[in-house]
Amino acid sequence: MTRPLAIAAALAAVSCKPSPKSPLEVVPLSGADIYSMRCSVCHQQDGGGIPGNCPPFQNSPRLAGQPSELIHLVLQGRRGEVVRNGETYNGIMPAWRDELSDDQIAAVLNYILETWQPGAARVSTAEVSAARAATENAPLLPQDG
Protein backbone atom coordinates (compact mmCIF):
# COMPACT_ATOMS: atom_id res chain seq x y z
CA MET A 1 0.00 0.00 0.00
CA THR A 2 1.36 3.43 -0.88
CA ARG A 3 1.75 5.95 1.90
CA PRO A 4 -1.25 8.23 1.05
CA LEU A 5 -3.49 5.17 0.78
CA ALA A 6 -2.28 3.90 4.14
CA ILE A 7 -3.06 7.27 5.71
CA ALA A 8 -6.52 7.36 4.11
CA ALA A 9 -7.21 3.85 5.39
CA ALA A 10 -6.09 4.83 8.90
CA LEU A 11 -8.33 7.92 8.86
CA ALA A 12 -11.29 5.88 7.63
CA ALA A 13 -10.73 3.42 10.47
CA VAL A 14 -10.63 6.23 13.02
CA SER A 15 -13.80 7.93 11.80
CA CYS A 16 -15.71 4.68 11.40
CA LYS A 17 -18.41 4.69 14.08
CA PRO A 18 -18.98 1.45 15.97
CA SER A 19 -22.26 -0.19 15.08
CA PRO A 20 -24.93 0.48 17.74
CA LYS A 21 -24.97 -3.15 18.80
CA SER A 22 -21.76 -5.12 18.90
CA PRO A 23 -21.93 -8.88 18.17
CA LEU A 24 -21.44 -9.45 21.90
CA GLU A 25 -24.79 -7.75 22.54
CA VAL A 26 -26.88 -9.41 19.85
CA VAL A 27 -25.72 -13.02 19.83
CA PRO A 28 -26.28 -15.12 22.94
CA LEU A 29 -22.80 -16.42 23.69
CA SER A 30 -21.70 -19.20 25.99
CA GLY A 31 -19.17 -18.59 28.75
CA ALA A 32 -16.66 -20.57 26.70
CA ASP A 33 -17.24 -18.30 23.66
CA ILE A 34 -16.77 -15.15 25.73
CA TYR A 35 -13.63 -16.61 27.28
CA SER A 36 -12.13 -17.34 23.85
CA MET A 37 -13.06 -13.93 22.47
CA ARG A 38 -12.23 -11.65 25.38
CA CYS A 39 -10.09 -13.40 27.98
CA SER A 40 -7.86 -16.00 26.36
CA VAL A 41 -5.51 -13.40 24.85
CA CYS A 42 -4.06 -12.94 28.36
CA HIS A 43 -5.24 -15.95 30.38
CA GLN A 44 -4.59 -18.30 27.41
CA GLN A 45 -6.95 -21.00 26.23
CA ASP A 46 -5.39 -23.46 28.72
CA GLY A 47 -5.61 -20.96 31.63
CA GLY A 48 -1.82 -20.90 31.98
CA GLY A 49 -1.52 -17.11 31.72
CA ILE A 50 1.60 -15.20 30.64
CA PRO A 51 4.90 -15.42 32.57
CA GLY A 52 5.62 -12.19 34.45
CA ASN A 53 2.27 -10.70 33.41
CA CYS A 54 -0.88 -12.76 33.90
CA PRO A 55 -1.08 -15.41 36.66
CA PRO A 56 -2.33 -18.93 35.84
CA PHE A 57 -5.82 -20.06 36.84
CA GLN A 58 -4.39 -23.42 37.94
CA ASN A 59 -4.25 -23.45 41.77
CA SER A 60 -5.34 -19.80 41.97
CA PRO A 61 -6.24 -18.86 45.55
CA ARG A 62 -8.66 -16.31 44.11
CA LEU A 63 -10.64 -18.94 42.20
CA ALA A 64 -10.79 -20.96 45.41
CA GLY A 65 -11.93 -17.89 47.39
CA GLN A 66 -15.10 -15.84 47.58
CA PRO A 67 -17.14 -15.60 44.35
CA SER A 68 -18.05 -12.01 45.33
CA GLU A 69 -14.37 -11.04 45.06
CA LEU A 70 -14.10 -12.61 41.61
CA ILE A 71 -17.16 -10.70 40.43
CA HIS A 72 -15.73 -7.47 41.82
CA LEU A 73 -12.40 -8.16 40.09
CA VAL A 74 -14.04 -8.77 36.70
CA LEU A 75 -16.27 -5.67 36.99
CA GLN A 76 -13.55 -3.26 38.16
CA GLY A 77 -10.32 -4.80 36.84
CA ARG A 78 -7.08 -5.02 38.79
CA ARG A 79 -3.43 -4.04 38.50
CA GLY A 80 -0.19 -4.37 40.40
CA GLU A 81 2.08 -7.17 41.52
CA VAL A 82 0.75 -10.54 42.54
CA VAL A 83 2.99 -13.46 43.63
CA ARG A 84 1.99 -17.08 42.87
CA ASN A 85 4.15 -20.11 43.58
CA GLY A 86 7.17 -17.84 43.96
CA GLU A 87 6.61 -16.13 40.58
CA THR A 88 5.76 -12.43 40.35
CA TYR A 89 3.12 -11.27 37.86
CA ASN A 90 2.57 -7.62 37.07
CA GLY A 91 -0.05 -7.13 34.39
CA ILE A 92 -3.36 -5.34 33.98
CA MET A 93 -6.71 -7.08 34.25
CA PRO A 94 -9.11 -4.82 32.33
CA ALA A 95 -12.42 -3.68 33.85
CA TRP A 96 -15.34 -5.40 32.09
CA ARG A 97 -18.31 -3.54 33.58
CA ASP A 98 -18.91 -1.52 30.39
CA GLU A 99 -18.11 -4.37 28.00
CA LEU A 100 -20.11 -7.34 29.28
CA SER A 101 -23.64 -7.75 30.62
CA ASP A 102 -24.39 -9.32 34.00
CA ASP A 103 -25.43 -12.54 32.23
CA GLN A 104 -22.18 -12.60 30.28
CA ILE A 105 -20.02 -11.98 33.36
CA ALA A 106 -21.80 -14.80 35.22
CA ALA A 107 -21.44 -17.11 32.20
CA VAL A 108 -17.73 -16.49 31.68
CA LEU A 109 -16.94 -16.73 35.40
CA ASN A 110 -18.84 -20.00 35.61
CA TYR A 111 -16.91 -21.31 32.62
CA ILE A 112 -13.63 -20.40 34.38
CA LEU A 113 -14.76 -21.98 37.68
CA GLU A 114 -16.08 -25.15 36.02
CA THR A 115 -12.81 -25.54 34.10
CA TRP A 116 -10.16 -24.61 36.68
CA GLN A 117 -11.90 -24.83 40.06
CA PRO A 118 -14.44 -27.64 39.71
CA GLY A 119 -16.57 -27.97 42.80
CA ALA A 120 -16.55 -24.23 43.54
CA ALA A 121 -19.92 -22.51 43.99
CA ARG A 122 -21.35 -21.00 40.82
CA VAL A 123 -22.03 -17.31 40.24
CA SER A 124 -25.57 -16.09 39.51
CA THR A 125 -26.61 -13.19 37.31
CA ALA A 126 -28.36 -11.66 40.35
CA GLU A 127 -25.07 -11.65 42.28
CA VAL A 128 -23.36 -9.85 39.39
CA SER A 129 -26.21 -7.29 39.21
CA ALA A 130 -25.94 -6.61 42.95
CA ALA A 131 -22.14 -6.25 42.76
CA ARG A 132 -22.49 -3.92 39.76
CA ALA A 133 -24.84 -1.65 41.70
CA ALA A 134 -22.63 -1.74 44.81
CA THR A 135 -19.49 -0.79 42.85
CA GLU A 136 -21.02 1.92 40.68
CA ASN A 137 -18.71 4.58 42.13
CA ALA A 138 -15.80 2.33 43.05
CA PRO A 139 -12.43 3.06 41.39
CA LEU A 140 -11.48 1.08 38.31
CA LEU A 141 -8.23 -0.91 38.28
CA PRO A 142 -7.60 -1.00 42.05
CA GLN A 143 -4.06 -2.07 42.94
CA ASP A 144 -2.97 -5.36 44.51
CA GLY A 145 -1.43 -5.33 47.96
Ligand code: HEC
Ligand atom coordinates in the same frame (compact mmCIF):
# COMPACT_ATOMS: atom_id res chain seq x y z
C1 HEC B 1 -5.06 -7.70 29.12
C2 HEC B 1 -4.94 -8.99 29.77
C3 HEC B 1 -6.19 -9.61 30.40
C4 HEC B 1 -7.41 -9.87 29.81
C5 HEC B 1 -7.84 -9.56 28.38
C6 HEC B 1 -8.22 -10.50 30.83
N1 HEC B 1 -7.51 -10.62 31.99
FE1 HEC B 1 -8.18 -11.45 33.73
N2 HEC B 1 -6.42 -11.01 34.64
C7 HEC B 1 -5.35 -10.39 34.03
C8 HEC B 1 -4.31 -10.15 35.02
C9 HEC B 1 -2.97 -9.46 34.77
C10 HEC B 1 -4.80 -10.64 36.24
C11 HEC B 1 -4.14 -10.53 37.62
C12 HEC B 1 -4.53 -9.15 38.16
C13 HEC B 1 -3.83 -8.74 39.42
O1 HEC B 1 -3.87 -9.48 40.39
O2 HEC B 1 -3.26 -7.63 39.47
C14 HEC B 1 -6.13 -11.20 35.96
C15 HEC B 1 -6.93 -11.82 36.91
C16 HEC B 1 -8.15 -12.41 36.62
C17 HEC B 1 -8.92 -13.20 37.55
C18 HEC B 1 -8.50 -13.56 38.97
C19 HEC B 1 -7.75 -14.86 38.92
C20 HEC B 1 -6.45 -14.85 39.65
O3 HEC B 1 -5.92 -15.96 39.87
O4 HEC B 1 -5.93 -13.77 40.05
C21 HEC B 1 -10.08 -13.59 36.93
C22 HEC B 1 -11.21 -14.44 37.48
C23 HEC B 1 -10.03 -13.02 35.61
N3 HEC B 1 -8.83 -12.32 35.45
C24 HEC B 1 -11.03 -13.14 34.68
C25 HEC B 1 -10.98 -12.60 33.40
C26 HEC B 1 -12.08 -12.66 32.47
C27 HEC B 1 -13.43 -13.28 32.76
C28 HEC B 1 -11.65 -12.05 31.33
C29 HEC B 1 -12.42 -11.86 30.03
C30 HEC B 1 -13.75 -11.31 30.11
C31 HEC B 1 -10.30 -11.58 31.56
N4 HEC B 1 -9.92 -11.93 32.82
C32 HEC B 1 -9.53 -10.92 30.63
C33 HEC B 1 -5.24 -10.04 32.70
C34 HEC B 1 -6.26 -10.09 31.77
